[in-house]
Every structure is written in structure tokens, then in C-alpha cells.
Amino acid sequence: AQSVAQPEDQVNVAEGNPLTVKCTYSVSGNPYLFWYVQYPNRGLQFLLKYITGDNLVKGSYGFEAEFNKSQTSFHLKKPSALVSDSALYFCAVRHTEAGTALIFGKGTTLSVSS
Amino acid sequence: GAVVSQHPSRVICKSGTSVKIECRSLDFQATTMFWYRQFPKKSLMLMATSNEGSKATYEQGVEKDKFLINHASLTLSTLTVTSAHPEDSSFYICSASRPGELFFGSGTQLSVL
Numbered sequence: 001a002q003s004v005a006q007p008e009d010q011v012n013v014a015e016g017n018p019l020t021v022k023c024t025y026s027v028s029g030n031p032y033l034f035w036y037v038q039y040p041n042r043g044l045q046f047l048l049k050y051i052t053g054d055n056l057v058k059g060s061y062g063f064e065a066e067f068n069k070s071q072t073s074f075h076l077k078k079p080s081a082l083v084s085d086s087a088l089y090f091c092a093v094r095h096t097e098a099g100t101a102l103i104f105g106k107g108t109t110l111s112v113s114s
Numbered sequence: 115g116a117v118v119s120q121h122p123s124r125v126i127c128k129s130g131t132s133v134k135i136e137c138r139s140l141d142f143q144a145t146t147m148f149w150y151r152q153f154p155k156k157s158l159m160l161m162a163t164s165n166e167g168s169k170a171t172y173e174q175g176v177e178k179d180k181f182l183i184n185h186a187s188l189t190l191s192t193l194t195v196t197s198a199h200p201e202d203s204s205f206y207i208c209s210a211s212r213p214g215e216l217f218f219g220s221g222t223q224l225s226v227l
Contacts, residue, residue, distance in 0.1 A: 090157065
């Protein structure tokens with residue numbers, strides 16, 4: 001069975017500092033990995049995905065994530081956090097089989113202080 | 115880019131009534147749609163997978179008679195919460211799939227009084 005773990009309920013960083021939101025996954029075969037952001041009472045906004053190729057994936061709003069197969073991790077990173085980055089972040093995994101759903105982690109609340 | 119429209123965005127209803135939520139793929143045909151439920155400050159839990167022209171596949175623990183899913187066309191799936199109760203209050207999000215990609219609706223906040 002597929003699963004995603006986000007070990008931190010909340011991450012606090014100061015504006016301008018680098019941020020990391022952690023994610024590890026468990027899936028048979030090669031995974032499709034995703035990061036989404038959710039603002040209060042809103043739907044999900046796609047940030048980035050890893051399908052294949054370069055392990056470092058660059059996405060929206062300056063975010064990037066590094067796929068590490070040996071550690072089964074897909075941590076989200078940003079070199080310099082903004083207050084506006086404060087939101088709920090979800091890591092998700094999908095089986096490569098067509099038509100399968102995304103399985104989400106529990107989410108990590110990112111709080112960036114000014 | 116592809117857009118998924120979900121309607122309504124917010125609905126308040128009385129206990130015992132039924133509520134229908136629509137999910138439309140606006141510029142592509144979605145052979146598969148997914149329905150998720152999200153509790154406050156919690157993750158999205160997959161409720162069911164909806165395939166056009168066939169019965170939905172429900173996840174374990176989801177009552178198929180309470181949460182009726184109809185995928186009548188390649189661009190429309192509906193979720194009907196039947197005889198809603200306060201414990202059904204939640205944020206419901208749909209997702210539409212096309213090869214290699216998934217797109218999400220903006221969600222529906224259901225409040226049952």
C-alpha cells in the first residue's frame with residue numbers, strides 16, 4: 001500500500017531564512033510525487049511534481065524539492081521564506097498506474113514570521 | 115491550463131436534507147474523478163474513485179449509500195450527501211484525472227445544522 005509521512009505538524013521559520021518541509025513515502029515501484037499548498041478555506045494549489053529525471057525539481061513560487069530514492073524522501077525547500085508562504089503544505093504520492101488517486105500526507109503548517 | 119470547477123463553494127443545510135456537489139472538468143475529458151474529504155486542519159482522505167459510465171469505487175469505511183457518486187459524462191461527476199447530519203459537515207474536494215495529470219476543484223464547505 002502507498003503511504004506518505006510528513007513528520008512535522010508545524011514548521012516555523014523567520015522571513016528570509018531557508019525553509020524545509022519534510023516528506024517520506026512508501027510505494028511499490030517508481031512513485032509520482034507531488035507537493036500542494038492550501039490556504040484557509042481554499043482548494044489545493046499545485047507546487048511541483050517528480051515523475052522521472054532530475055532529482056531536483058523546481059516548482060511554483062520559488063519552491064523546489066529533491067527526490068532521494070535511497071531515503072525515500074521528497075523534502076520541499078525554499079532558499080528564502082516569505083510571510084506569504086505561510087499555509088498548509090501537503091505531500092502526496094501516486095502510483096504510476098493510470099487512473100489511481102493521490103494519497104496525501106497529513107499536512108504541515110508552515111508559519112513564516114516577519 | 116486545465117480547470118476543474120466545483121460547485122457550490124459553500125452550502126449550509128438542515129439535518130436530514132440531501133446536498134449535491136458538482137465537479138466539472140472544463141476543458142478536458144476526465145475518465146476518472148476522485149472525491150476527497152477534509153476535516154479541519156487535517157489531511158485529505160480519499161472517499162471514492164469515480165469512473166465515467168460505471169459504479170464508483172469507495173474506500174473502506176465510506177458509506178456508499180450516504181455518499182452517492184454519479185459520473186454521468188466525461189466532464190461531470192456529482193457527489194450527493196444523502197440525509198445529511200452534522201457529522202457530515204466537512205470540506206469536500208474533487209479531483210479530475212487525465213493521463214499523467216491531476217487537477218483539483220476549489221472545494222465545497224458543507225455545514226449541516
